[in-house]
Amino acid sequence: MREQFESPIVLLGARLLSPYIMLFGIYVIFHGHYSPGGGFQGGALLASSIILIRISGGRIISRLQIREFFTTPLAAIGVIVYFLAGFVAVLYGGYFLDYEALPFPGDLSPAELRYYGILVIEIGIGIAVMAILVMIYDHMARGEDYV
Amino acid sequence: MKYAKILILAAFAGLMIYGSMGLPDRADPDNRMHQERSITDTVVAGSYFIREAYNDANTPNMVTVVLGDYRSIDTFGEQVVVFAAGLICLLILRKFRPV
Amino acid sequence: MFDFILGHYAYWLTIILLCIGLYGIMFKKNLVKKTIGLTILQISVVLFWVSIGSKWDATVPVRDPGIPTAEVANYLNPLPHTLMLTAIVVGVATLGVAFALLVATYNRYKTLDEEEILEQIQ
Numbered sequence: 318m319r320e321q322f323e324s325p326i327v328l329l330g331a332r333l334l335s336p337y338i339m340l341f342g343i344y345v346i347f348h349g350h351y352s353p354g355g356g357f358q359g360g361a362l363l364a365s366s367i368i369l370i371r372i373s374g375g376r377i378i379s380r381l382q383i384r385e386f387f388t389t390p391l392a393a394i395g396v397i398v399y400f401l402a403g404f405v406a407v408l409y410g411g412y413f414l415d416y417e418a419l420p421f422p423g424d425l426s427p428a429e430l431r432y433y434g435i436l437v438i439e440i441g442i443g444i445a446v447m448a449i450l451v452m453i454y455d456h457m458a459r460g461e462d463y464v
Numbered sequence: 465m466k467y468a469k470i471l472i473l474a475a476f477a478g479l480m481i482y483g484s485m486g487l488p489d490r491a492d493p494d495n496r497m498h499q500e501r502s503i504t505d506t507v508v509a510g511s512y513f514i515r516e517a518y519n520d521a522n523t524p525n526m527v528t529v530v531l532g533d534y535r536s537i538d539t540f541g542e543q544v545v546v547f548a549a550g551l552i553c554l555l556i557l558r559k560f561r562p563v
Numbered sequence: 564m565f566d567f568i569l570g571h572y573a574y575w576l577t578i579i580l581l582c583i584g585l586y587g588i589m590f591k592k593n594l595v596k597k598t599i600g601l602t603i604l605q606i607s608v609v610l611f612w613v614s615i616g617s618k619w620d621a622t623v624p625v626r627d628p629g630i631p632t633a634e635v636a637n638y639l640n641p642l643p644h645t646l647m648l649t650a651i652v653v654g655v656a657t658l659g660v661a662f663a664l665l666v667a668t669y670n671r672y673k674t675l676d677e678e679e680i681l682e683q684i685q
């Protein structure tokens with residue numbers, strides 16, 4: 318970012334749009350079992366809402382939302398959620414990523430266990446894709462200043 | 465040199481269109497990939513997914529079931545690739561210390 | 564003849580898109596334009612896969628209780644959609660890697676023209 322200047326109109330429009338895009342992203346992740354959607358699409362929508370604030374507001378305002386050093390651990394958390402969903406199944410006597418062995422509370426049939434297992438990994442995918450797209454944007458925007 | 469490149473590109477396009485003549489009609493339900501048994505008499509994966517996805521995972525959206533259940537290890541590999549791409553961006557554009 | 568064209572025009576359109584992408588890769592000197600060509604080529608492959616997964620008189624692969632899933636011809640094939648869903652996201656991430664490399668190249672050589680970079684290397 319070589320030149321920076323403030324534009325209140327752009328910032329106001331982005332502030333108006335961004336929460337609704339984020340809400341729609343969360344809806345797409347959690348409603349992916351019943352309609353077109355899922356972790357990848359919802360994560361891309363969440364990332365678009367965050368990048369919208371970062372483009373319109375600049376570095377100082379966007380620091381209030383998600384700080385720049387926080388995106389890399391968040392991406393790792395997303396991958397680890399996916400990996401643990403598979404590894405816990407191994408610990409409980411199933412195959413890797415075999416959701417029928419996951420210890421969810423309650424008396425659930427194998428089909429319902431698979432339902433909740435898919436939901437867990439969709440959340441992991443959503444967090445990871447959101448954090449990685451924001452991470453790529455951050456480092457590209459800052460990398461222009463480095464020589 | 466530029467004309468040779470144009471010739472190569474045109475020849476490639478002609479070859480691809482000639483190859484596409486042998487493909488089956490698009491969206492024909494009688495295609496081999498939409499049948500229940502393949503040529504070697506094994507179960508076709510797409511037909512199995514349509515029929516058994518709701519019974520296996522209690523989820524109406526078949527694409528989610530294929531993504532998260534039947535091909536979940538493939539999806540895990542894709543996610544590791546995306547994570548590695550993010551780490552590569554971090555490592556390329558890091559601010560180097562002046563030596 | 565009309566049925567043949569109706570069954571194959573989608574393939575020809577994706578082949579034209581693929582040749583546009585190859586044109587960008589082969590002829591353009593600017594590295595950003597080459598990257599755009601690479602993306603167009605990738606999108607053509609995605610469109611080809613989605614087009615071979617379609618089926619006449621079928622609905623989207625989300626189970627509707629009114630339409631029986633026992634008859635396979637009622638639903639589209641979900642497998643190409645799934646493969647391309649992951650391919651799009653991986654394509655976006657690798658595009659980010661490509662642009663990161665371009666930013667690093669521009670920081671070092673102050674140009675993105677292919678021949679000027681080759682001159683500066685030698």
